[in-house]
Amino acid sequence: MIQITKTQIGFLAIGCVICLILGLIAGYMIAPKEIELHSYNFGGDTDKLATFNSYAVDGDWSTKIEWNTTQLGDFNVYVIENFTIPNTVSNIKWEFKAYHRAGGLIPEPMKVSYWNGSSWEQLYILDDTEHVNEIFFETLDLPTESFSNGKISIRTDIRYSSHVVGGLLPHPPEQLWHYVEYFEGKIIMIGT
Numbered sequence: 730m731i732q733i734t735k736t737q738i739g740f741l742a743i744g745c746v747i748c749l750i751l752g753l754i755a756g757y758m759i760a761p762k763e764i765e766l767h768s769y770n771f772g773g774d775t776d777k778l779a780t781f782n783s784y785a786v787d788g789d790w791s792t793k794i795e796w797n798t799t800q801l802g803d804f805n806v807y808v809i810e811n812f813t814i815p816n817t818v819s820n821i822k823w824e825f826k827a828y829h830r831a832g833g834l835i836p837e838p839m840k841v842s843y844w845n846g847s848s849w850e851q852l853y854i855l856d857d858t859e860h861v862n863e864i865f866f867e868t869l870d871l872p873t874e875s876f877s878n879g880k881i882s883i884r885t886d887i888r889y890s891s892h893v894v895g896g897l898l899p900h901p902p903e904q905l906w907h908y909v910e911y912f913e914g915k916i917i918m919i920g921t
Protein backbone atom coordinates (compact mmCIF):
# COMPACT_ATOMS: atom_id res chain seq x y z
CA MET A 730 0.00 0.00 0.00
CA ILE A 731 1.31 3.43 -0.97
CA GLN A 732 1.48 5.90 1.88
CA ILE A 733 1.61 9.65 1.29
CA THR A 734 2.99 11.84 4.01
CA LYS A 735 1.80 15.33 4.90
CA THR A 736 5.05 16.71 3.49
CA GLN A 737 4.39 15.01 0.16
CA ILE A 738 0.85 16.40 0.09
CA GLY A 739 2.31 19.84 0.78
CA PHE A 740 4.77 19.57 -2.12
CA LEU A 741 1.93 18.33 -4.32
CA ALA A 742 -0.23 21.32 -3.39
CA ILE A 743 2.61 23.79 -4.02
CA GLY A 744 3.26 22.10 -7.38
CA CYS A 745 -0.41 22.48 -8.36
CA VAL A 746 -0.41 26.17 -7.43
CA ILE A 747 2.77 26.78 -9.46
CA CYS A 748 1.29 24.95 -12.46
CA LEU A 749 -1.89 27.00 -12.16
CA ILE A 750 0.02 30.29 -12.07
CA LEU A 751 2.19 29.27 -15.05
CA GLY A 752 -0.94 28.27 -16.94
CA LEU A 753 -2.59 31.61 -16.26
CA ILE A 754 0.52 33.51 -17.38
CA ALA A 755 0.75 31.44 -20.58
CA GLY A 756 -2.95 31.94 -21.23
CA TYR A 757 -2.60 35.69 -20.72
CA MET A 758 0.31 35.82 -23.14
CA ILE A 759 -1.43 34.03 -25.99
CA ALA A 760 -5.04 35.13 -25.44
CA PRO A 761 -6.32 37.60 -28.05
CA LYS A 762 -6.59 41.12 -26.65
CA GLU A 763 -8.20 44.29 -27.87
CA ILE A 764 -6.54 47.66 -27.64
CA GLU A 765 -8.27 50.99 -27.31
CA LEU A 766 -8.67 53.44 -30.14
CA HIS A 767 -6.07 56.23 -29.79
CA SER A 768 -7.56 58.77 -32.23
CA TYR A 769 -9.63 58.99 -35.41
CA ASN A 770 -10.75 61.34 -38.15
CA PHE A 771 -13.30 61.36 -40.95
CA GLY A 772 -13.16 62.62 -44.50
CA GLY A 773 -15.09 62.69 -47.76
CA ASP A 774 -18.79 63.38 -48.11
CA THR A 775 -19.67 63.23 -44.42
CA ASP A 776 -22.44 65.79 -44.99
CA LYS A 777 -24.29 63.05 -46.91
CA LEU A 778 -24.68 60.92 -43.79
CA ALA A 779 -27.92 60.79 -41.82
CA THR A 780 -26.22 59.82 -38.52
CA PHE A 781 -23.36 61.07 -36.35
CA ASN A 782 -19.88 60.16 -37.65
CA SER A 783 -19.03 58.95 -34.18
CA TYR A 784 -21.34 55.95 -34.57
CA ALA A 785 -18.46 54.29 -36.45
CA VAL A 786 -16.08 54.60 -33.49
CA ASP A 787 -18.31 54.63 -30.40
CA GLY A 788 -17.41 51.08 -29.35
CA ASP A 789 -21.04 50.04 -29.81
CA TRP A 790 -21.31 47.24 -32.38
CA SER A 791 -25.05 47.91 -32.87
CA THR A 792 -24.72 51.54 -34.06
CA LYS A 793 -23.53 52.41 -37.58
CA ILE A 794 -23.00 55.40 -39.82
CA GLU A 795 -25.92 55.54 -42.23
CA TRP A 796 -26.46 57.41 -45.49
CA ASN A 797 -29.27 59.85 -46.14
CA THR A 798 -31.03 57.72 -48.74
CA THR A 799 -33.20 60.57 -50.09
CA GLN A 800 -30.21 61.89 -52.08
CA LEU A 801 -29.11 61.02 -55.60
CA GLY A 802 -25.47 60.73 -56.66
CA ASP A 803 -22.18 58.97 -55.85
CA PHE A 804 -20.43 59.67 -52.56
CA ASN A 805 -17.57 58.36 -50.45
CA VAL A 806 -16.86 58.62 -46.72
CA TYR A 807 -13.73 57.37 -44.99
CA VAL A 808 -12.71 56.96 -41.38
CA ILE A 809 -9.09 56.62 -40.23
CA GLU A 810 -8.60 54.87 -36.90
CA ASN A 811 -5.23 55.11 -35.11
CA PHE A 812 -3.87 52.75 -32.45
CA THR A 813 -0.71 52.43 -30.38
CA ILE A 814 0.68 48.90 -30.35
CA PRO A 815 3.04 47.33 -27.76
CA ASN A 816 6.34 46.50 -29.47
CA THR A 817 6.20 42.89 -28.22
CA VAL A 818 3.16 42.08 -30.35
CA SER A 819 3.76 39.64 -33.18
CA ASN A 820 0.33 39.01 -34.63
CA ILE A 821 -2.40 41.57 -35.30
CA LYS A 822 -5.78 41.26 -36.92
CA TRP A 823 -8.43 43.80 -37.90
CA GLU A 824 -12.05 42.85 -37.42
CA PHE A 825 -14.99 44.93 -38.63
CA LYS A 826 -18.76 44.84 -39.05
CA ALA A 827 -20.62 46.41 -41.98
CA TYR A 828 -23.83 46.27 -43.98
CA HIS A 829 -23.93 45.93 -47.76
CA ARG A 830 -27.03 47.03 -49.59
CA ALA A 831 -26.23 45.72 -53.05
CA GLY A 832 -27.68 47.19 -56.20
CA GLY A 833 -25.15 46.65 -58.98
CA LEU A 834 -24.51 50.40 -59.29
CA ILE A 835 -20.89 50.56 -58.09
CA PRO A 836 -17.96 48.13 -58.00
CA GLU A 837 -15.88 47.88 -54.81
CA PRO A 838 -18.31 49.69 -52.48
CA MET A 839 -15.95 49.22 -49.50
CA LYS A 840 -12.15 49.22 -49.08
CA VAL A 841 -9.89 48.80 -46.05
CA SER A 842 -6.28 50.03 -46.12
CA TYR A 843 -3.39 50.36 -43.66
CA TRP A 844 -0.62 52.97 -43.45
CA ASN A 845 2.83 51.52 -44.16
CA GLY A 846 4.73 54.65 -43.13
CA SER A 847 4.59 56.39 -46.50
CA SER A 848 1.38 55.37 -48.26
CA TRP A 849 -1.94 53.57 -47.88
CA GLU A 850 -1.77 49.89 -48.78
CA GLN A 851 -4.93 48.04 -49.70
CA LEU A 852 -5.91 45.25 -47.33
CA TYR A 853 -9.48 44.39 -48.35
CA ILE A 854 -11.98 45.11 -51.09
CA LEU A 855 -15.66 44.24 -50.92
CA ASP A 856 -16.89 43.09 -54.30
CA ASP A 857 -20.39 44.19 -55.29
CA THR A 858 -21.46 40.51 -55.42
CA GLU A 859 -20.25 39.67 -51.87
CA HIS A 860 -22.41 39.79 -48.70
CA VAL A 861 -25.38 40.87 -50.77
CA ASN A 862 -27.98 42.69 -48.66
CA GLU A 863 -26.60 41.46 -45.35
CA ILE A 864 -24.76 42.53 -42.23
CA PHE A 865 -21.34 40.87 -42.21
CA PHE A 866 -18.08 40.55 -40.26
CA GLU A 867 -14.57 40.14 -41.66
CA THR A 868 -11.31 39.39 -39.85
CA LEU A 869 -8.15 40.40 -41.72
CA ASP A 870 -4.49 39.59 -41.01
CA LEU A 871 -2.31 42.70 -40.88
CA PRO A 872 1.24 42.52 -42.27
CA THR A 873 4.20 43.37 -40.02
CA GLU A 874 4.93 46.60 -41.91
CA SER A 875 1.57 47.97 -40.74
CA PHE A 876 2.65 48.04 -37.06
CA SER A 877 6.46 47.86 -37.07
CA ASN A 878 6.81 51.40 -35.64
CA GLY A 879 4.49 50.75 -32.68
CA LYS A 880 1.53 52.44 -34.31
CA ILE A 881 -1.13 51.35 -36.71
CA SER A 882 -3.63 53.31 -38.80
CA ILE A 883 -6.58 51.69 -40.54
CA ARG A 884 -8.54 53.52 -43.23
CA THR A 885 -12.05 52.34 -44.13
CA ASP A 886 -13.73 53.75 -47.25
CA ILE A 887 -17.44 53.21 -47.79
CA ARG A 888 -19.38 54.32 -50.86
CA TYR A 889 -22.92 55.33 -51.70
CA SER A 890 -24.65 55.40 -55.08
CA SER A 891 -28.26 56.18 -55.94
CA HIS A 892 -29.75 56.93 -59.35
CA VAL A 893 -33.11 57.13 -61.01
CA VAL A 894 -33.56 54.73 -63.91
CA GLY A 895 -36.43 54.20 -66.33
CA GLY A 896 -38.90 56.95 -66.99
CA LEU A 897 -39.75 55.79 -70.51
CA LEU A 898 -42.94 53.81 -71.06
CA PRO A 899 -43.62 51.13 -70.03
CA HIS A 900 -41.01 51.64 -67.26
CA PRO A 901 -41.86 54.29 -64.66
CA PRO A 902 -38.90 56.10 -63.03
CA GLU A 903 -37.40 54.16 -60.16
CA GLN A 904 -34.73 55.15 -57.62
CA LEU A 905 -32.03 52.49 -57.08
CA TRP A 906 -29.54 52.31 -54.23
CA HIS A 907 -26.20 50.61 -53.63
CA TYR A 908 -24.14 51.38 -50.55
CA VAL A 909 -22.20 50.15 -47.52
CA GLU A 910 -22.70 51.27 -43.93
CA TYR A 911 -20.08 50.76 -41.23
CA PHE A 912 -20.74 49.71 -37.62
CA GLU A 913 -17.35 49.37 -35.97
CA GLY A 914 -13.86 47.92 -36.22
CA LYS A 915 -11.24 46.73 -33.72
CA ILE A 916 -7.66 45.57 -33.45
CA ILE A 917 -7.11 42.08 -32.07
CA MET A 918 -3.55 41.29 -31.04
CA ILE A 919 -1.76 38.14 -29.99
CA GLY A 920 1.18 38.68 -27.66
CA THR A 921 1.97 40.68 -24.54
Ligand SMILES: [Ca+2]
Pocket residue numbers: 783784785786787788789790791792793912913
Ligand atom coordinates in the same frame (compact mmCIF):
# COMPACT_ATOMS: atom_id res chain seq x y z
CA1 LIG B 1 -20.79 51.73 -33.61
